[in-house]
Every structure is written in C-alpha cells, then in structure tokens.
Amino acid sequence: MIRLQIDGRPVEARPGQTILQAAHQAGIRIPTLCFLEGLSPVGSCRICLVEIENWNGKLVPACVTEVEEGLRVVANSPRLRELRRRVLELLFAERNHICAICVSSGHCELQDLACELGMDSVRFPYRFPGLAVDASHRKFLIDHNRCVLCGRCVRACSEVEGAVTWGFAGRAVHTQVAPDLGVPWVEAESCTECGKCVQACPVGAIVERGKATAEQEKRPQVLVEITERRPRG
Amino acid sequence: MKKIKVPVTRIEGHGLITLQLGEDGQVAEAKFHVTETRGFERFCRGRPLWEMPALTARICGICPVSHLLCSAKAGDEILAVRVPRAADKLRRLMNLGQFVQSHALSFFHLSSPDLLLGWDSDPATRNVFGLVEERPELARQGIWLRAYGQRVIEALGGKKIHPAWAVPGGVRSPLSPEDRDALAADLPRALSIVQDALALYRGHLDDWAEEIESFGNFPSLFMSLVAPDGTWEHYGGGIRFVDSQRRVVADGLAPARYQDYIAEHVEAWSYLKFPYYKEAGYPEGLYRVGPLARLNCCDRMGTPLADEALDEFRALADGKAVTSSFHYHYARLIEILAALERIGNYLEDPDILSPRVRAEAGINELEGVGVHEAPRGTLLHHYRVDDQGLIQWVNLIVSTGHNNLAMNRTVLQIARHYLHGREITEGLLNRLEGGIRAYDPCLSCSVHAVGMMPLKVQLFGPSGELISERARP
Numbered sequence: 294m295i296r297l298q299i300d301g302r303p304v305e306a307r308p309g310q311t312i313l314q315a316a317h318q319a320g321i322r323i324p325t326l327c328f329l330e331g332l333s334p335v336g337s338c339r340i341c342l343v344e345i346e347n348w349n350g351k352l353v354p355a356c357v358t359e360v361e362e363g364l365r366v367v368a369n370s371p372r373l374r375e376l377r378r379r380v381l382e383l384l385f386a387e388r389n390h391i392c393a394i395c396v397s398s399g400h401c402e403l404q405d406l407a408c409e410l411g412m413d414s415v416r417f418p419y420r421f422p423g424l425a426v427d428a429s430h431r432k433f434l435i436d437h438n439r440c441v442l443c444g445r446c447v448r449a450c451s452e453v454e455g456a457v458t459w460g461f462a463g464r465a466v467h468t469q470v471a472p473d474l475g476v477p478w479v480e481a482e483s484c485t486e487c488g489k490c491v492q493a494c495p496v497g498a499i500v501e502r503g504k505a506t507a508e509q510e511k512r513p514q515v516l517v518e519i520t521e522r523r524p525r526g
Numbered sequence: 527m528k529k530i531k532v533p534v535t536r537i538e539g540h541g542l543i544t545l546q547l548g549e550d551g552q553v554a555e556a557k558f559h560v561t562e563t564r565g566f567e568r569f570c571r572g573r574p575l576w577e578m579p580a581l582t583a584r585i586c587g588i589c590p591v592s593h594l595l596c597s598a599k600a601g602d603e604i605l606a607v608r609v610p611r612a613a614d615k616l617r618r619l620m621n622l623g624q625f626v627q628s629h630a631l632s633f634f635h636l637s638s639p640d641l642l643l644g645w646d647s648d649p650a651t652r653n654v655f656g657l658v659e660e661r662p663e664l665a666r667q668g669i670w671l672r673a674y675g676q677r678v679i680e681a682l683g684g685k686k687i688h689p690a691w692a693v694p695g696g697v698r699s700p701l702s703p704e705d706r707d708a709l710a711a712d713l714p715r716a717l718s719i720v721q722d723a724l725a726l727y728r729g730h731l732d733d734w735a736e737e738i739e740s741f742g743n744f745p746s747l748f749m750s751l752v753a754p755d756g757t758w759e760h761y762g763g764g765i766r767f768v769d770s771q772r773r774v775v776a777d778g779l780a781p782a783r784y785q786d787y788i789a790e791h792v793e794a795w796s797y798l799k800f801p802y803y804k805e806a807g808y809p810e811g812l813y814r815v816g817p818l819a820r821l822n823c824c825d826r827m828g829t830p831l832a833d834e835a836l837d838e839f840r841a842l843a844d845g846k847a848v849t850s851s852f853h854y855h856y857a858r859l860i861e862i863l864a865a866l867e868r869i870g871n872y873l874e875d876p877d878i879l880s881p882r883v884r885a886e887a888g889i890n891e892l893e894g895v896g897v898h899e900a901p902r903g904t905l906l907h908h909y910r911v912d913d914q915g916l917i918q919w920v921n922l923i924v925s926t927g928h929n930n931l932a933m934n935r936t937v938l939q940i941a942r943h944y945l946h947g948r949e950i951t952e953g954l955l956n957r958l959e960g961g962i963r964a965y966d967p968c969l970s971c972s973v974h975a976v977g978m979m980p981l982k983v984q985l986f987g988p989s990g991e992l993i994s995e996r997a998r999p
Contacts, residue, residue: 393688394581428574428914431888436574502915503886506580506690508698 331517397497592900601694603894623678634668742851742936756825781897815903
C-alpha cells in the first residue's frame with residue numbers, strides 16, 4: 294500500500310490508483326466534470342485540480358495523477374476554490390449557458406458546480422457564439438451552445454458502446470464534438486441509437502428530443518453499471 | 527407646433543409621452559412612445575420548439591404564464607395533436623390563477639393609490655406603501671388576493687413565476703388532491719375580497735366622474751375571444767369584434783387566421799407596432815382588447831356572481847359598450863370574480879387530478895398559431911419551424927400592442943382636457959399616467975422589452991421648441 298496525505302489526513306491507496314480515487318475512498322470531496330466513473334480519465338477540464346505541497350505547490354488534475362508514497366495533497370483550499378471557480382467561469386463564458394430555458398436545468402453538473410463553487414457571476418466577457426442545434430436525429434438532439442467539450446460522449450461511444458460515432462472536429466475555440474466526422478447526426482451510419490452519449494453528457498448539450506425546459510434528467514452512472522455487468526474475458 | 531413630453535410610472539416597462547401644441551394653443555397631437563426593444567422574435571430563431579414556452583415566458587415576470595400557455599398552444603398546432611381533456615382544463619385553471627394575480631396586482635398595488643388616495647396627492651406616498659399607511663386592511667386584502675392567484679399557479683407549475691409546466695401537447699403534471707383542497711378552502715375569502723373591492727369601486731363612481739369622462743372615453747371597436755355560445759372566454763373559442771353600440775361586427779373568426787383581419791402599422795416614433803382591424807383601415811380600425819373589451823364582447827360571463835356584476839356594469843351604458851377606458855379597472859374586478867368562480871368549478875372537477883395530461887408527437891405541421899386571452903388582452907404566438915422542429919420565424923402580438931392606438935387616443939384626450947396653458951402640472955402628469963395605467967400596459971411584453979422605466983412628458987411649441995418637461999424618476 295502507498296501512504297500519502299490529503300488535506301492533512303493520512304490516506305492509503307493501492308499502487309496505480311489516482312489521487313481522485315484515493316480521496317473518494319477517504320471520503321474527501323474533489324469536484325469533477327470531464328471525469329465519469331466507467332470511462333477512462335483524460336484530465337481535460339481542470340475542475341479537479343489539486344495542489345501537491347512537496348512538489349513546490351504544483352497543480353495537477355486529481356483524476357489522472359497517480360498516488361505516490363509520501364505525497365502531501367491539498368484537495369480543498371481558498372486558492373483551489375478560486376482556481377476551480379475561474380475554470381468554471383471560462384466554461385460559462387465560452388458558450389451560451391442559459392439555465393433559465395435549458396432542458397437540463399435542475400439536473401445539470403455544470404449548474405451544480407456553479408452552486409458548489411459559489412459562482413455568483415462570471416468575470417470574463419461572454420463570447421455568445423451563434424452555434425447550431427442539430428435536431429436531425431429522430432430520438433436525440435445536440436445543442437453545441439451548451440457543450441463544454443468534456444468529451445464524455447466521445448469516450449462513452451467508443452469505450453462502452455464501441456460505435457466510435459462521436460469525435461472532435463475543429464481546433465481550439467472552434468472545437469466541436471461531431472458524429473461520423475461531421476455529418477448531420479441522422480446520417481451517422483455508425484450510430485446505434487443507444488443513447489449512452491445522452492446519459493454521459495453532464496449538461497443540456499446532448500439530450501432526448503422533445504424534452505422541454507428543466508425536463509431532461511440523466512443517469513450517468515449507467516455507464517459504470519454496464520461495464521461492471523459485462524462478462525470479463 | 528409645440529410639444530410636451532411626460533414619463534410614466536407604475537406600469538410594467540417605461541414610456542415617454544410627447545404633446546404637440548397647435549397655433550391655437552390647444553394640444554394638436556399626443557404620442558405615447560415606447561422606447562425599448564428586445565428582439566425576442568429574432569433570437570428565438572434556431573431554438574427547438576419544445577423550449578419555446580419557457581423561453582417566451584421570460585419576456586415578462588408578471589405574465590410569464592400567459593406566454594407559457596400561448597406558446598404551448600402554438601406548439602400543439604405544430605405537433606398536430608389534440609391536448610388531453612385534463613390538460614386542457616389544467617391549463618385553463620392556471621390561466622385563471624394568472625388572471626387573479628395579475629388583475630389584483632394592477633388594481634390593488636398599482637392603480638388603487640390613484641383611485642383612493644387622490645389624483646393630486648403627493649406622488650411620494652401615492653403608491654402601494656402609501657396605501658398600506660392609509661388603508662392597511664385594503665392593502666392587506668389585495669396582497670392576499672394576488673397571492674391566492676399565485677398559489678394556483680404554484681400548485682400546478684411548482685413555482686409562482688416562470689413555471690416551465692405547459693408543453694406542446696399538454697402539461698407536465700396534474701394538480702395534487704392536497705393542493706386542490708387547500709385552494710378550495712381559501713376560495714370563499716378570495717371571493718369576499720373581490721366583492722368588497724367591487725362595492726368600493728361602485729361607491730366611488732361619482733367621485734371619479736371627470737376622469738371617467740376623459741380617460742379614453744371614445745367610441746371604438748373591441749376585440750376578444752368568446753366561447754362558441756357567446757360566453758366570456760379566456761383560453762379557447764373564436765375572435766369577436768363589437769362596436770361601441772355592442773353590435774357584433776365580426777364573429778367566430780378563426781384565431782389562427784388573424785392576418786386576414788388584423789394588420790400591423792409601424793410608426794417611426796415608437797418601437798411598439800400599431801395593429802388595427804384591417805377592414806376599417808388605419809387608424810380608423812382602432813380596437814381595444816383586455817378586460818373592458820372582453821366584457822363588451824361577451825354575451826354573458828357564464829357564472830352567477832359575475833353575471834350579476836356584468837348586469838350592473840352594462841347598466842353604465844344602457845346595455846351598449848362601456849366606452850371609457852377608466853372602467854378597465856371595473857372590468858378587471860369583475861374578471862377576478864369570474865376567474866374565482868371558474869376556479870371553484872375546476873377544483874370540483876375530478877379530471878384535474880388525472881395523470882393523462884400530455885400528448886406526445888413529432889413535428890407534423892411546419893406552422894402553428896396559439897391565441898388566448900392574457901389578463902391584458904388577446905395574446906398571439908405564431909411560429910414556423912423546419913422539419914427538425916427548430917424555429918425559423920416568430921411573430922408575437924401582445925395585448926399592449928393591440929391597445930397601442932387606443933392608448934395614444936387616450937393620452938390625447940387627457941392632455942386636451944387637463945392641459946391649461948404651457949406648463950405640465952403635477953395634476954396633468956398624474957392623469958396622463960393614470961390614463962395609461964388603466965390599460966395595465968406591459969411594455970416589457972409589448973416590445974418584448976426589459977426593465978422598469980419612468981414616464982417622461984415633453985411639451986413642444988408650434989415651431990418645435992421644447993416648452994416644458996416633467997419626469998418621474
């Protein structure tokens with residue numbers, strides 16, 4: 294076993310576990326967004342940043358950093374709270390997150406994080422991009438205005454369903470998730486219509502068609518349930 | 527020509543009045559400018575149809591329910607479904623709750639300070655706080671009555687303001703038996719409050735004779751929905767126009783074909799459009815909507831207490847149309863009474879507890895029109911969508927828009943009656959405000975605009991020079 298400290302508490306973890314896993318086992322909360330149980334971690338959103346005291350206070354994403362003997366991790370501090378809030382504000386400023394009319398309002402991980410981190414305002418100018426809604430699919434739709442590019446849909450589609458329909462298209466601020474290299478969803482032949490992307494999406498971007506404001510509830514835990522039920526071979 | 531400008535308060539939104547003096551020193555022209563714009567019709571484009579009820583509800587915090595229901599009705603048309611019976615009744619129930627809360631707000635909170643504290647009393651206390659000082663019991667009752675209407679809305683939609691409860695195809699949930707019982711238990715108190723207010727209003731008619739005579743008292747057309755049998759209607763039915771003799775000018779008009787009989791005129795000096803009855807032309811096609819129009823258009827109210835009240839109301843004009851816009855206040859109180867009686871009827875109807883409240887369907891029509899009566903008058907949402915159900919085009923005609931011509935005519939009448947000389951007096955300013963307030967206009971809704979703005983009045987001389995200006999901050 295590896296022994297380390299998180300927020301001053303002694304914690305034990307198995308080799309190969311991440312700081313996030315060790316913290317969760319010890320009952321220490323670290324907020325996450327792009328991380329989802331059942332999918333491989335990618336450390337892209339930076340909400341789970343923690344500070345390693347004996348690495349000169351270096352900031353690392355807890356979801357992809359493995360535990361090491363003797364690490365002293367700060368998981369919660371005023372500095373981290375401010376940094377996480379700023380990360381969140383950048384996400385809000387980047388696209389059009391209008392909770393008041395969103396289908397996921399009340400069931401949204403981004404909204405929950407804003408409450409948890411006390412984000413009562415956004416200090417960056419909003420970009421207000423005019424992005425399209427693809428409602429071509431008979432069961433689902435994607436509203437890029439609400440996408441945070443966490444990539445959970447991309448990973449759920451390839452790692453759990455094995456369809457590899459979703460991928461990233463474009464660069465930097467113009468990045469969007471896209472089915473089958475950028476065709477309208479209805480034309481994506483690889484899509485099995487399983488809906489795992491809907492369940493994986495933390496916000497109101499990929500949703501069931503026909504849902505009205507605040508109506509879209511999701512079950513992201515279904516992905517880990519599926520992988521756990523799958524026979525191991 | 528000389529011009530006067532006046533700012534208006536205690537209305538939803540803000541406005542500017544300009545008065546133009548002629549060579550003879552009389553008011554030649556009066557304009558009520560709506561100086562806000564918001565652009566809802568533009569930025570709804572591209573949004574999924576299913577979001578439209580909650581999205582358009584955000585036009586206003588006073589009448590979100592009106593936009594919510596009207597938008598859901600337009601959505602029903604696009605899904606091409608018949609809304610389940612229970613959902614139809616539940617939507618009506620919520621609209622009646624909206625009538626109670628909105629009318630109570632207009633009468634008790636916004637207008638009764640003018641009516642009861644006096645037109646020339648100090649503006650610093652001529653408001654709901656002054657009312658609480660002078661007439662605490664009346665203020666308390668008004669606040670309670672409005673809260674009752676809000677409770678109806680909350681019991682159905684889960685919250686008082688901006689409930690996202692009505693959806694294309696129906697509603698999300700029925701009423702719970704507990705909420706039904708709680709609302710039924712308090713209904714008698716609500717009825718008694720509005721009956722007291724009606725008695726109070728009738729008792730003051732002589733005191734307000736001059737205002738009744740001059741606050742938008744002119745012959746005009748009136749438009750509203752009426753039920754197929756001619757009864758007062760707030761949610762369905764067909765459009766009826768009557769004239770000031772209460773002769774039916776047109777009846778049973780399909781709300782969805784509004785473009786056949788209503789046209790919209792645009793003036794450069796206001797963001798608010800000027801709808802008119804097409805057949806009569808502009809501006810002769812001036813018509814009024816809202817409580818006064820609904821009472822003038824319908825044959826009867828359809829519930830016993832409201833029908834008695836309607837008889838007394840009709841006696842004001844010997845059975846012809848009541849043409850003074852001052853009596854919007856009177857009509858509003860009668861409509862609260864009617865709404866409460868109907869709420870009582872629905873609370874006894876077992877259908878409102880039914881779980882079968884939503885018809886699900888895809889995009890089966892590419893165009894839909896929803897029309898119903900909002901507290902302030904006939905409300906219309908018209909959408910076009912693409913095959914995916916994304917909004918391509920939106921037209922909203924709201925009650926304050928319908929009344930735009932009438933409000934301008936009212937302002938002119940009041941200015942002619944109360945402007946003496948070249949000075950905008952406090953008394954004139956108060957009455958100009960009061961005349962507009964009689965319509966309970968929602969400028970936020972009408973231009974789909976935002977914020978509370980004071981009214982400003984400017985008086986211009988015959989050659990265009992500013993003579994006098996008065997504003998309420």
